[in-house]
Amino acid sequence: MNSDRREFLKFAVGGAALSAVGAAVLPGDSVAEAAPAKSQHRWGMVIDLRKCIGCEACSVACSMENDVPLGEFRTIVSTYEIDTGGQARRATLPRLCNHCENPPCVEVCPTQATYKRDDGIVVIDNTICIGCGYCVQACPYDARFINPETHTADKCNFCVQRVDEGLLPACVETCVGGARIFGDLNDPDSEVSRLLQEYPTEVLKPEMGTDPRVYYIGLSDYLQAKVDGMPVPWSKEEILEGMTDGSAN
């Protein structure tokens, strides 16, 4: 694990240096302009569901790192109770932007405010986004929302600000069970590549043809597409009301 992280940091520091040069040469502060001109990397994530305990530390770390407004999430661990013939078990499913190879959100964006970088990370330039919401509709994974503070589309960007500096995404860094593994899919020696070779992996909604770059180990068929079942017994509105009333505790 440690050697992999050192490998990761070695590559990422190189990328950060490139991006720093890019940022110095190119004016402006948008994500697009800060991205390396041509990346050798193809970032991806493997989520080992056998190790996920559903603690939501990743959701909290993400919200803290990216200043995600209350009530919205760039990543969340959906949690289910699955009852098979009287035997109930708990299943967790961390959800986030899948940074698809063929992202439908990028296709429909009318101003090209959302785009895929050379390293595969799908980002939004919120200085360009007009807030039409078309990308939110097009995403099959419910990974996007309109940020009520910036009034633009928002979603997970693999903590691009950290990755470009040679760090891991906040959710990966904080994951207590080590269920989230981030790395370079182009590097055959990276941990993500090794996991993809060693274990059978699944992606969400493969029928959509989006070719996600977030892979799951141990994903149940029942959770792979839209989940059919009984809904969560409480609503977001009720929880938010409780928080603002101070009655949540």
Added chain:
Amino acid sequence: MDPQIRGIIGITHDVLWGVGDVYYMFAIGASAAALLLAILFYAAGVKRLQRVAPVGLIVASALGFAAPLSLIANLYQSGRFYSLFFRTHLSSSPMSWGAIILTLYILTLVIMDVMVYTHTKGGQIAQPFPLIGAIAGFFAVAVIIYTGIEISAVRAIAMWHSALVPVLFLLASVISAVSLVVILGWIDRRIKKEEEKGFLGTLLFWTLLIDILLQFIWLIVFIMFGGRSVINIRQSVFQQHASSFLLVGFLLTVVLPAIILILPSLRRSWGSLLVASVLATVGAWVLRWNLVVTGQEMPKTAIDFNRYTLALTGHDSVLNLVGNIALVIFFVIVLEWILEMAEFEGELGKDRVSRQQGERVVDGGVAR
């Protein structure tokens, strides 16, 4: 045996495209189809539509000028709407095409208004203008098609991703345009002849019949073969939104007006034609509502439905809608006045001219 799954932690999203977007699709569709009606006379010279055409042009212009403002107001970054013109994404985004098509459509609408205004002499247009009409007609059809494609291009929403959607939008556009022309033609008393009412009634009847067939097919396909969303679609159509889909959206506003207009004599009667037109207009709205808003309520990943709350004020609210409708009424009044369509439609025109001349004499008398 399928397991029972219960959600413990999960989120649902708010519906993004609400009443303002439904209104835009309704209004721009009605505008474009009404322009097609007007073009039949102004460009193709179909004489029987001489009195219908000016009403069509007023409906097309009033809705066409006001509706895009609703669209801009519904962007979360409205002030950046102009970037649609220089940051285009024409290779794959229907919305990017739409920005260009819509602009050219409005431009041709203005040109049509000016042409009709300048070519009207003694109650007749000097000569039809087929080239301008053909260009305007092309962009009118393009506007209707792009709004349908914009919706049907979204694979992620099962209810939207169907080749039938643009066709349903086209039919709903024709239905709303004919209905609004009937209603406005009755209000401003331009449409009088049995022949004109009969033409509009017959057009409405046959369009409604085709709409019944296609809506039926569309519903059957989703109810029976909606893939992983089929459970939610059945819940929505038969339980949560049964009144909106089946009672109001289908029986009362599509089937009933078609039944009302089933006899040719009833198509020429103001009473039946107006009732059918009002119902059909509501139907054209409800179709968009069921598709756009209810379609978004279908969960993509979660178990529970997404929610739509109709706001009274603020972004995408009832107040926005009322404001835009007020603007449409304002445009109708201004266009009625500016275009002076009555001048070239004979009897009513003569009435108005003589009335205006009488008023001038009276005014002159007062002045002396």
